[in-house]
Amino acid sequence: MTETIGMIHEDALPGNEADLEPKPAWQPRYRGADKLKDKVAIITGADSGIGRAVAALYAREGADIAVVYLLEEADAAETKRIVEAEGRQAITLKADVGDRHACNRVVAETMKAFGRIDIVVNNAGEQHPDQDITDITEQQLQRTFQTNIFSMFFMVQAARPHLKKGAAIVNCTSVTMYKGSKELLDYSSTKGAITAFTRSLSQNLIGEGIRVNAVAPGPIWTPLNPSGGASQEKLAHFGESTPMGRPGQPNEVAPAFLFLACGDASYMSGQVLHPNGGVIVNG
Template identity: 90%
Template structure:
């Protein structure tokens, strides 16, 4: 099953994982243990990068997956193949999460296919590097916030009536929220908003038995950076400034999303995990 939700215009983002060299490592590294058996997860930005790795790991742990993606049909089809190879069901939903109606339709299609939603992973995001704040156009500023934080509000608003006690929401923030980023002013600002959203939404939903947490990755090798305007020089040394001295791989981040979604994290809400290569941050 595949649905195109609304009209989406190509502008080079978020980029194809199939074109990256070397290829990101998305493969789960251990056998599953049924930690998500019988669950249904809707994952935004699940066609590639961290989203694909999360979909693969969730499937190995027993979840069926709704793969929400923006443009890359081939990447989304490959993620679906990966999920199905784990013996789980998958649907692909082509949608711009910055559009409220598209999020509502994505949730409706997920319910139609699976009858429930237990986990919402808000992973979709975009970035546009700029050297100076005056280089950021109003259109870019609005779009970055529309995708990165408005999209999370819209997806949770659509899913909320269908989430029962025991459900989990996991948002993707970033190390840039804590460190700042001189070339990603609008992007890092949205990540600060996401962290505040996570903590506030946790306070709002915890009495209903719904946990809300976040993951703040460091530099991870996904289509986001090479296709998001990073310079060749920056890419050549991407991740080298971390204490570990290299970029992370998506399958080094996905376990944090698994932990926060499953019962292993039953006493955690409003928290942020930091798979960032050893960078020490507060919060």
């Protein structure tokens, strides 16, 4: 099942994983243990990169998945195939999550298909490198905030009536929120907003038994950076500045999203996990 929802934004991002060499490693690294048995998860940006790895791991742990994506239909179809190969159900929903109405439709279609929502993973994002703050156009600034943080408000607002006690929300922030990024002024600013949103929403919903946490990845090999999300100079040395001296793989990040979504993290809310190659960020 594929639905097209919202006004799709055409540009080079996020890029096709099918075209990327070497291919990112999305495959789960261990057998499932039914940590998410019969749960339903909405995952934005699930067609590739971290989102695909999270979808694959959630499916291995027993969840059905709403695969939300922007443009890359072939990548989304492959994520759907991966989920189904784990014995779970998936729907693909083509949507611009920066549009409130699109988020409402994503939730409606997920409820129609599965009848429940247990987990919301706000993973979709975009970034545009700029050498100088004066290079950032008003359109780019608005678009980056719309995609990266407005979308989280819209998706949670749409899903909130369907989230019961025990539900989990997991947001994707970034190491750039903590250490900054001279080329990603608008992007890193949205990630700061996401961290504040996570901490504040966790307090807002904790009385309802709904946990809200976040993951702050470091440099991860996904289509986002080589498709225009990083300068060529930065891309040539991508991940080398981390203590581990390399970029991470999506399947090295997905377990953090699993932990925060499942019962193992029942005493955690308002927290951020940091799969970033050893960077100490004190946050």
